[in-house]
Amino acid sequence: MKLTTHLISAPLHTPFITALRTATHADSLLVELSDGSLSGWGEAPQVWKVTGESLAGAQACVEGPITAALDGLGPDDLTEALRRVQNAVAGNFGAKGAVDTALHDLAARRLGVSLHGFLGSTVDTVQTDVTLSVGDADALATAAKARVADGFDVLKVKVGTDAAADVERVRRVRDAIGPGPRLRLDANQGWSRRDAVNAINALEDCDLELVEQPVVAADLEGMAWVTDRVGTPILADESVYGVRDLVAVIRHGAADMVNVKLAKCGGLAPARTLLELAREHGIRTIVGSMMESHVGVGAAAALVAAYPTSAVNDLDAAWWLRDAPVTGGIRYNGALIRLPFEPGLGVTGLSV
Template sequence: MKLTTHRVSAPLHTPFVTALRTATHVESLLVEISDGEHSGWGEAPQVWKVTGDSLAGSQACIEGPIATALDGLGPDDLTEALRRVQSAVVGNFGAKDAVDVALHDLAARRRGQTLHGFLGSTTDVVRTDVTLSVGDADALADAGKARVADGFDVLKIKVGTDAAGDIERVRRVRDAIGPGPRLRLDANQGWTRRDAVTVIRAIEDCDIELVEQPVAAADLEGMAWVTDRVNTPILADESVYGVRDLVAVIRHGAADLVNVKLAKCAGLATARTLLELAREHGLGAIVGCMMESHVGVGAAAALVSAYPTTAVNDLDAAWWLREAPVTGGIRYDGSLIHLPSAPGLGVTGLTV
């Protein structure tokens, strides 16, 4: 198998602002694994503020220890290849994710199957929410109305920069969009536990579906404290990378749901385990993404198709792109993501 990496920088049509960062481009490393006839694709996003992964680090990891670990394996050795990828290095979740997905994609293409079909699904459409970036109350209200007009009926408001102002911002969005669309909040670890309870209680009459990561990722006791004191479901995101993290959340009673992201858990293999573990222990789940292109989001959407979640998923990242950096793959129609009918992820090459 031949392994090749491609750095891409794709501009967004609108800046994406959270409590942690402001993004104007998707900066990613695309990975291509070829058997000489077929190519499988994966993506390692640059996520300095969450995983710490960088393009340079992921590229060095993939072209170095991961490539060495895969040396000598044939394209049909998927199980052994996935095991070697995960054991090749510590951390480097994005690099592992990219190679894991590319190996799955290649295996599906060699069998003439779509990736979601290879994972066991016959469903070719999944739903996503859309994020409203951090901004003042007027900007958020206008963005909320625009996104509803774009065909989205689940909106995620980025909060966590100013607890007092967050209450006004949420109320303004609800007033602007009316009672129909669902609202969920993402604080990106931005509140203290007491601020979280104060804000959530103050806006529960706005019919909030869930609140994501209200406090610092490591503060499971604090998140459990919040969960016990509000009626709105709490979603763990940055607190959960792998299986050990999810077990800790379950033991603490820290959250009602978990957000599974391929770039946090290092690929499809671990993601499936996390979704199954959450279900077995009565936790809800969604699948999310980083700021990724149609490659990474396509893999996450294929996972959702095969492993249905308990709430609408958070897979709008590629919708923010002015144009896709690849040909083929998923396409958006409002809140609907249409999965490709072509083999694998349906990606046929680069556009940049």
């Protein structure tokens, strides 16, 4: 098998603004794994403020220790290949996730089945929320109405810059869209524990579905403190990369839910473990995305199709792209992601 890497920088149609960063492009490393006749694809996004991993580092990891670890294996050795990828290097979850996905994609293609079918799914659509970037109250209200008109009925509002102002912004969004659409918040670690409790309790009448990562990732005691003092479910995101992190969240009682992301945990195989562990311990789940293209989001959507989660998933990342950097793959139809009927991820190559 041969691994090839491709660097992409895909422009967004609208700037994506959170408490941590402002993005105008989706910068990713696409990984192509070939058996000589077919290719599987995977993706490692660059999200400095979350994972700390760079494209250069991911590329070096894939082309160096991961390629070496797979040396001598054939395309039918999926289980062993996945084990070797995870053991090839410490950390580097984005790089591992990209190759893990490419291995699954190639295995599905060799059988002539879709990736979601390979994972055990019989459905070909999944629903996603859509994110409203950080902005002033008027801008958020306008964007919210536009997204509802686009067919989205679960909106995620980025907050975490200023708790008092956040409350006003969220109220304006709820007033703009009415009581029907579901509303969830993502603070991206931006609040203190006290600000989080005050803001969430002040918004009880806005019927929030959940609040994601209200405090800094390492402060599990602080997040447990928030969870104990609010009625709205708390979703752990940046606090959970792998199994050890999820176990710590469970032991601390730090969150009611967990957001599983391929680029954080290292791919489809670790993600399935996290989803199963969460379910066994009564932790509700969603699957999310970083700022990824149709490759990374397609893999996450295939996972969701086969492993249903507790709430609508957060897979709108590729919707933000002005143009797809690859041909084939998933398509958005309002809040629905349509999975391909073609083998694997359905990706046939780069579009440029």
